[in-house]
Amino acid sequence: MFQIFLMVGLLVFACFAVFSENIKRSVIYLGIFSLIMTLTYLHYNAPDVALAEAAIGVGISTIMYLVATKKFSIYDICYVNEDVEVFNDESINEIMSNVVRPLEKFLERTEGFEPQLAYTNHPIEKIMQEDNHDFYVHRKGNLTYLYGNKSDRVFQDIVANMDKVIKDIKDIRVIYMDEVGRSERDE
Amino acid sequence: MKETNRSINIIRVIFMVVSVFIVLFFFLNYSEKMSRPLMDYFTAGFLAETGAQNAVAAIYLDYRVFDTLLEALMLLVSVMEVINVSWAHKEAKQYSLEEELFNRKDNSEIVIRMVGAIYPFVLLIGLYTIFNGHISPGGGFQGGVILATALISRYLVYPNSDLDLEKLENFEKLLFLAIVAIPVLYIFMQVEPFYSLISRQFYMILMNSLIGLKVFSGLSIIFYRFVFYEGR
Known part of the structure; x- marks a missing residue:
């Protein structure tokens, strides 16, 4: 049940990130997508990968995209x-x-x-x-x-x-x- | 540009085809029979053999340290490529905001205050992830990325380029040399003052902190290069 919830959440936020009208909103949706991805890794007993995903997907890439949109x-x-x-x-x-x-x-x-x-x-x-x-x-x-x-x-x-x-x-x-x-x- | 000879091209193609066949032949005929599955080998006695309580750290710092060396090399090469690309067709001049030392006009007050308050905690969690990499989930790479996030969020508060990137680049290259040298001494040549659990754990912490510092400096260089040497 929890797995289905995670997978549907991943799919929904991936679609939001792709089809969003505004670039900044897409970046935030990508951050949420990475957060659910972290939860999925934790659920499948891979805490090391989950930590890497949290640090890169939520932290560094969100900031990088936000700075890039600032220069847009x-x-x-x-x-x-x-x-x-x-x-x-x-x-x-x-x-x-x-x-x-x-x-x-x-x-x-x-x-x-x-x-x-x-x-x-x-x-x-x-x-x-x-x-x-x-x-x-x-x-x-x-x-x-x-x-x-x-x-x-x-x-x-x-x-x-x-x-x-x-x-x-x-x-x-x-x-x-x-x-x-x-x-x-x-x- | 000089035209290459036609016969040389044909020789090249033949050489490639032959080498592909040789590699495939050896790959398909190679088989190693192991007495027990690889998973059992990695998970049976890793604490006694490597001194790490985290099996993942035992694998990437001891059993398969060769992979880690090549990964570190990969990051070094990508950083060098970013430096190379961001110099192309540009004057060797840094974009900097010299008139206004502290340019906070475009930045919101809320972001500045909140990042300032969160800053020490991010640094703490990054250092914790590095130094506890052999005990709990985490390790050099993750901790280094968290430290880099702290430095990058500094850009949001204080968007001036007063970092000495040249020093950071040299520091990263020195760190790569250290990352190559220490496993060669410890794992391959087994130069150890005394073989014990404590010396193994010391090795783990040393390697994790070196990898963490290297990832931190590499990602910071990539980010600050893109911000100050590319675009408007």
């Missing part, structure tokens, strides 16, 4: 919604299916960038002054603004494939930050 190119996205009082898991789950997942998928499949999202309810002018993100999604009432640079190739692609990237939202305005001067943005 990342596209920095900031999602701004000033209407939300407190940004909790519920409000993220609301936009998960129509904004976040398609955007992540598009960036990974077609652009080869690792998306990194930040959520906030601070006013957008303040965020633009303080932080430097590549791409802003700003929602205000029924309107959705996309902020980006015209020289940015990835942003151009996102605008061109808008119907794939952002679903179920009709009113979208695109604002090129480097064309719109600072004086207009301050208004």
Whole structure:
């Protein structure tokens, strides 16, 4: 019984690691896979091999992969919604299916960038002054603004494939930050 | 590039085919009859013969120490290959963050504090695994990997290259020489001051710590090479 549990767990986490959308999640799933592998070795009375698997699979290779993904190119996205009082898991789950997942998928499949999202309810002018993100999604009432640079190739692609990237939202305005001067943005 | 002669190529092919047949002939005709199974031989009296309470340590440090030597050589060769590859098409210059001595902008405070707190415990468990390798599960390789994990997690906290990799490389080569020399003296030539359980256990601990230090320095070199000499 325990063996079947271990084998099914191995299979499930191997599939998770392969089919996961996000690279960092894959690395963590691989770590869990190695942990179950360690348990399997222990179950079959091989503690020396189990120790080696724990040290290499969970320890060193996870850290190595995480450092490697840190050096991987990342596209920095900031999602701004000033209407939300407190940004909790519920409000993220609301936009998960129509904004976040398609955007992540598009960036990974077609652009080869690792998306990194930040959520906030601070006013957008303040965020633009303080932080430097590549791409802003700003929602205000029924309107959705996309902020980006015209020289940015990835942003151009996102605008061109808008119907794939952002679903179920009709009113979208695109604002090129480097064309719109600072004086207009301050208004 | 000079063209090789056609007849030389034919001679090479014939030589390879003949040698393959000779090896296969000797391999298929070789048979050694043992009075008892190999498992019994390894597990019957390993404590009295080798001084190790862990049968695995008895095998890889005494009965089959030749395999261990070649494994250590394999790690040395792979480290040398990594050094060779990471120099290719690159200037002989180290990437280092010189303006900011302590660059913690990209790192989260939580990771820094937690790694700092866990650090001594990781070192302790690595040393324990090395020094108790002949008694409990573990050994030089596992302990060395745990020590290397401690050094590598240091990169997450303090991503500057102030390690002297050159010294570490020379240290690793010296360690390999020691790893080859000690079994040759102890096992093959049997140069021992006195043959007793304590001297055997001393040999086990010495070999385990040497292998542990070698694996530690080898994996650290590979990691820091990849981080600072490859990519952006």
